[in-house]
Amino acid sequence: MTVKQVGLVGSGIMSSGVAEVVAKAGMDVALRSRTQEAVDAMVAGLEKSLAKQVEKGKLDDAASAEIRGRVRAVTDLSELSSCDLVLESVVEDITVKKQLFTDLDDVCANAKILATNTSTLSVGDIAAATKNPERVCGIHFFNPAPVMPLVEIVRAEKTGSATVSGARTFAEACGKTVVDVIDRAGFIVNSLLFPYLNNAVKALDAGLATRDDIDAAMKGGCNFPMGPLELLDLVGLDTSLSILEALHDEYQDPNYVPAPMLEQMVGDGRLGRKTGQGFYDYSK
Template identity: 60%
Template sequence: MNGIDTTSTLDAAGEIRTVGVLGSGIMGAGLVEVVARSGRSVILRSRTQQTADAAVAKLTSGLDRQVDKGRLEAAERDAILGRITATDDVAALAECDLVIESVVEDLAVKKSLFAELDAVVAPHAILATNTSTLPVVEIAMATGRPDRVCGIHFFNPAPMMKLVEIVKPLTASDDTISTALAFATSCGKDAVEVVDRAGFIVNALLFPYLNNAIKMWENGTASMSDIDTAMQGGCNFPMGPFALLDLVGLDTSLAILEALHAEFGDANFMAATSLKRMVAAGHLGRKSGRGFLAY
């Protein structure tokens, strides 16, 4: 994969020179790679230095593999890694122009984190959440700068997926949203603007389908394997619903469905029994080694 030429796009999002990323999971590490590839400095903050360093080490291994396969020049890999700093200190984000949060899908956790960020990060900076479905306005109101808070929702895996949803809560200024759109575009992404409603565009349409696939299997219509095969071959989807649920994470999927059901009350958003039981058992998909499928 070649680097992105940002010479013409950095001016459009000119104030976004240094980006902070909170969260060292798969999504957090992916965001760090995307930002570093765009030519910006990026600070990865995790709860411990060990997990922050581990995320960078995993990212480095992935870039090394791309070099070995001839998809990336060694000099470019080194330049990308040279833009990344790993830390466990929130105060290290003080001079960032944009901070993107990508931690657990828990509203209370996010609100507490944004209140902490608000006290540390420079007043001009945009604070963004990568939430896939939680109300951005409630997160914004945990800060003293609700006009500078929005959603910047990348999809997993962030380096490969082209779409970014820019979520505008009632409190966000037009300047905040235009800057966020320019930032995402300058990272080589296709950015769309969406109103702050649960699920935004993609998940509001996607999760009834995924949920109904589980219910179809529960009802004995077909096996998981045959449902996955049918949706790949019949609809030309890159993967079937059960493989996709495991990739997203069953705990994340459950949280999204619960948020959708709470907001809209539609029966299609009532999480399937099997999904709830698997999450209770700790079978969370690829990240735990077992979900609907085994890994």
């Protein structure tokens, strides 16, 4: 299965990063958001990122123009009808994703793969919103997508073998290391990572140490590139809260009960880097 045209749905952190990865891998990208403003902002973000790479000598002007030329911005879902593969990265909400897959199933009759970038939701539940669950799988990129080497390919109960192998070929064409995983909340990485991140928030709240010392301890003591609180700000605290809730729903393990401080911060609109305020201040 050769993927030439990729539809990306959603205009947040993940779709923006994946758009750059896919266009750099030589595939055409249709970027879809519900509003022209949001999709224009994504394209502007991509242009800024490419310009920075040209400035640093990582890309030349011709390559940058070629990559930019592969990306078209659209607002109507029907404009994804010619795509071979569609990957959604919209808000981590099962109702929203199910509705989107019902719509994609109708609009993208020719797509070989309809994929979700969900971090924790059931791919099988999302697939059940379509008439063709065999072409639905998870293609889980990590943040920031242009930098992080891993992609988890998630096989739900009804996912077809051709879908799994096509998704693997696509992710490898994007230059990623691929792992296969069955459809359990959090897959490999987040089911192991989130108890740790959650406990870091609980430790901060309990006064175990300062924010800076918690992050410094895990970087210096475990050789992690980022501390847990910095990482939560990068992921987004709202997304992190949704991930913990989904993990708790599935496993009923108290380690996944979201730290009250995390819930409080989300309630206050402090979502991390994307809002300029999280555990750290990004507004300056």
